[in-house]
Amino acid sequence: MDTQTKPEAQTDTSQMTGAEIVIKALKEQGVDVMFGYPGGAVLPIYDALFTESSIRHVLVRHEQGAGHAAEGYARSTGKAGVALVTSGPGATNMVTPITDAMMDSIPMVVLTGQVPTHLIGTDAFQECDTVGITRCCAKHNYLVTDVNELARTIHEAFLIATTGRPGPVVIDIPKDVQFATGTYVGKKGIHKSTYKPQTQPSAHGIKHAMQLMKKARRPVFYTGGGVINAGPEASAALRKLQALTGFPVTSTLMGLGAFPASHEDWLGMLGMHGSYEANHAMHDCDLMICVGARFDDRVTGRIDAFSPGSKKIHIDIDPSSINKVIRADVPIIADCGAALEALIKAWGKTKPQDITEWKEQIGRWRARDCFAYGNSQTEIKPQYAIERLYELTKDRDTYISTEVGQHQMWAAQHYHFEEPNRWMTSGGLGTMGYGLPAAVGIQAAHPNALVVDIAGEASVQMVLQELSTAVQHKLPIKIFILNNEWMGMVRQWQELLHGERYSHSYSESLPDFVKLAEAYGGLGLICDDPGELDAKLQEMIDYDGPVVFDCRVTKAENCLPMIPSGAAHNEMILSEITGEEIDEAGRKLV
Amino acid sequence: MSDNPASAYDMSHVEETEERRTLAVIVDNEPGVLGRVVGLFSARGYNIESLTVAEVDRDRHRSRITIVTTGTAHTLEQIEAQLLRLVPVANVTDITKSKRGLERELALIKVAGEGEKRVEALRISEIFRARVIDTTNKSFIFELTGASDKIDQFCALMEPLGLVEVSRTGVLSIKRGAEKG
Numbered sequence A: 001m002d003t004q005t006k007p008e009a010q011t012d013t014s015q016m017t018g019a020e021i022v023i024k025a026l027k028e029q030g031v032d033v034m035f036g037y038p039g040g041a042v043l044p045i046y047d048a049l050f051t052e053s054s055i056r057h058v059l060v061r062h063e064q065g066a067g068h069a070a071e072g073y074a075r076s077t078g079k080a081g082v083a084l085v086t087s088g089p090g091a092t093n094m095v096t097p098i099t100d101a102m103m104d105s106i107p108m109v110v111l112t113g114q115v116p117t118h119l120i121g122t123d124a125f126q127e128c129d130t131v132g133i134t135r136c137c138a139k140h141n142y143l144v145t146d147v148n149e150l151a152r153t154i155h156e157a158f159l160i161a162t163t164g165r166p167g168p169v170v171i172d173i174p175k176d177v178q179f180a181t182g183t184y185v186g187k188k189g190i191h192k193s194t195y196k197p198q199t200q201p202s203a204h205g206i207k208h209a210m211q212l213m214k215k216a217r218r219p220v221f222y223t224g225g226g227v228i229n230a231g232p233e234a235s236a237a238l239r240k241l242q243a244l245t246g247f248p249v250t251s252t253l254m255g256l257g258a259f260p261a262s263h264e265d266w267l268g269m270l271g272m273h274g275s276y277e278a279n280h281a282m283h284d285c286d287l288m289i290c291v292g293a294r295f296d297d298r299v300t301g302r303i304d305a306f307s308p309g310s311k312k313i314h315i316d317i318d319p320s321s322i323n324k325v326i327r328a329d330v331p332i333i334a335d336c337g338a339a340l341e342a343l344i345k346a347w348g349k350t351k352p353q354d355i356t357e358w359k360e361q362i363g364r365w366r367a368r369d370c371f372a373y374g375n376s377q378t379e380i381k382p383q384y385a386i387e388r389l390y391e392l393t394k395d396r397d398t399y400i401s402t403e404v405g406q407h408q409m410w411a412a413q414h415y416h417f418e419e420p421n422r423w424m425t426s427g428g429l430g431t432m433g434y435g436l437p438a439a440v441g442i443q444a445a446h447p448n449a450l451v452v453d454i455a456g457e458a459s460v461q462m463v464l465q466e467l468s469t470a471v472q473h474k475l476p477i478k479i480f481i482l483n484n485e486w487m488g489m490v491r492q493w494q495e496l497l498h499g500e501r502y503s504h505s506y507s508e509s510l511p512d513f514v515k516l517a518e519a520y521g522g523l524g525l526i527c528d529d530p531g532e533l534d535a536k537l538q539e540m541i542d543y544d545g546p547v548v549f550d551c552r553v554t555k556a557e558n559c560l561p562m563i564p565s566g567a568a569h570n571e572m573i574l575s576e577i578t579g580e581e582i583d584e585a586g587r588k589l590v
Numbered sequence B: 001m002s003d004n005p006a007s008a009y010d011m012s013h014v015e016e017t018e019e020r021r022t023l024a025v026i027v028d029n030e031p032g033v034l035g036r037v038v039g040l041f042s043a044r045g046y047n048i049e050s051l052t053v054a055e056v057d058r059d060r061h062r063s064r065i066t067i068v069t070t071g072t073a074h075t076l077e078q079i080e081a082q083l084l085r086l087v088p089v090a091n092v093t094d095i096t097k098s099k100r101g102l103e104r105e106l107a108l109i110k111v112a113g114e115g116e117k118r119v120e121a122l123r124i125s126e127i128f129r130a131r132v133i134d135t136t137n138k139s140f141i142f143e144l145t146g147a148s149d150k151i152d153q154f155c156a157l158m159e160p161l162g163l164v165e166v167s168r169t170g171v172l173s174i175k176r177g178a179e180k181g
Helices: A018-028 A040-049 A063-077 A095-103 A130-134 A147-162 A175-179 A203-215 A225-229 A232-245 A276-284 A336-347 A356-366 A382-393 A406-414 A435-445 A466-472 A488-497 A513-520 A533-542 B033-043 B073-085 B116-127 B148-162
Strands: A015-017 A033-036 A056-059 A081-085 A108-114 A140-143 A168-174 A181-183 A219-223 A249-251 A266-269 A287-291 A311-316 A330-333 A398-402 A450-456 A478-483 A523-527 A547-552 B019-028 B050-057 B062-071 B089-094 B101-112 B131-135 B139-146 B163-168 B172-175
Touching (some): A015 A018, A018 A040, A018 A175, A033 A063, A033 A435, A040 A168, A040 A175, A056 A435, A056 A466, A063 A095, A063 A108, A063 A466, A095 A130, A095 A168, A108 A130, A108 A147, A130 A140, A168 A175, A203 A287, A203 A330, A225 A232, A225 A336, A249 A276, A276 A356, A287 A336, A311 A336, A382 A406, A382 A450, A398 A406, A398 A435, A435 A450, A435 A478, A513 A523, A523 A533, A533 A547, B019 B033, B033 B073, B101 B148, B116 B148, B139 B148, B148 B163
Parallel strands (some): A033 A056, A033 A081, A140 A168, A219 A249, A249 A266, A287 A311, A311 A330, A398 A450, A450 A478, A523 A547
Antiparallel strands (some): B019 B062, B050 B062, B101 B139
């Protein structure tokens, strides 16, 4: 018998190098953009990427930038963000974005190079224990020592990152595994037997929730980032359920956009710098329906005074969120979208209770106009700057990211979101330096959109080098700096808690941001006159390229209203800080 | 006992009764899994009184980790939920809560002494049904199996008789009856 076969039949197409497996697996997962920085331990993957046209690689200037860019990409698209970095410092520089993504439940897959397997444990050049370091800050992580496990591991990582409560997953790949030849397997049928997130609500929970909802007289929806994570369908379901019930809605920082800010039943954000009406509604409600939020300390304030008279329904996909801080009367473990759909179905054609009295009370709280500020003809008030930015960008396809501090809270208060996935901010970890690289990631995902990083002059300098990334990759992000020359939130707390002793919170030697923008190849703008602000903002919006806008604002403006640490929701400071608001116990909190 | 402590920061100051629990944690036997479990306890400030681990299902690569912990009812509920968040954790069973738990520990106990003390040590070991697994003219090593308090008691009795060293496995547990888990 003639055993000679044709040459192509001898080639098993599933055999390839580890580096090729990585690229093929990413493509199968639908990755179109990734963010990274090459180095010795990932060179084989970079080599495989060299001729790859279907994945756009955005070269950053520092690995932290790659991580936050991947987060911005993920949060604005609902897909997993992907970052690729080298071993040692490449991996350790990723620790902040990984932790950030963990705290805010952002789906992200991080590929790190590792020294060859035979060198692991020898303190080799650029070796670090990546899986050890990231074990406590990632949802899951892997060290792949067998090339035949690589494809399966990558597919499993995407599954884990994007399902259940989303989060970052790290895959550490030694260099010899990238060179070795192994078998590629597709994503079909990949599962992990110990990993089974519960997505469908229990009938019992829905029934119990419905009983409470039908008789509530002072109800409030308290929604969070989980609604955004559950996809646009969940936001649509929230709107539908709200329309059926007429219940007022507030949201955490992470949940902004799930419910339209223009809606008459929108209460604004709640929490430490949330609205007066939202916090009072939370305090005085008789039924709180928490959807995809986790009773963070910035939301609850003093726990023994938190919403004392209410029954609490808590919908969360993560069972550990339930009863962690606040005891739920009705726990519902489920995907927010699935739970909201079930509630809509259970509500059916029920006629809502008359809650006119409750809405009138809310109207009286709203009439306090808690976000009002004294505007000025001569100085730009930071709140005014955000208001104008909102007015000039609201009708465009706009995405907003922020850094962390006063500007972030003013943005949350004065920029209004109608849709989910439009607001990217570091909520849980509070990472200064998040906004600029996040904007890079958002713009890479949405090339034609207007992407604005609302920044402070202190935060923006933390990961400023990514301006170079934006210029190189023609990502026309707008960095709108509210420059008050202070680490504003630090200054505010020093005023409030430390007798106006402003220890190391003044930014000496600030760069000339206009020249800085020009040095990087972007456009620099500066404005300190409220009369010129609109024209300058328009110039920023119209410019086809990255812009740094140095907006000089009132230096000592405080971010108000505010619930002081250790105080209850109904003990908000509205307009004046006297320094007497916080007691001894409160001073010790953060 | 209040369900709602005064503040997220004050939880440790709240006076609540602590309970002792034995948890059986079934995990995928993959590299680093013990580190994840132990890391979770230290990161969130939970107690570990005893911990044992070994593979129990070779075909499915499943290991059983037995953890004895203490905490308030609230903390214990969180410990279970947080353990289940770990990707390689298949399930968590609270053996104590089930009221059908059996607990055993194995200890190796070295006692050195001469004369009357040596005779007394041997006599007590017989009462406890300990086995002598090594002996010299001046010492014994006893192997003792039983509930933890039985081993504690044995060690206390050996103390004046020349207790040198103790090695214990930590608590192993399983539920009574025909059913699994």
